[in-house]
Amino acid sequence: MSTPEVLAGIEAEYLRKASLRTDLRILFRTLLGRSPGDRVLDT
Secondary structure (H helix, E strand, C coil): CCCHHHHHHHHHHHHHHCCHHHHHHHHHHHHCCCCCCCCCCCC
């Protein structure tokens, strides 16, 4: 897990850029497995 300071910085950046377009981009990248964050692994 990242440090709270790092997480707060990432969250602040997201809130500055928040829009429907950004949310949809994050959603589709997550569903396609192209998000740089946590990924669901096939086991």
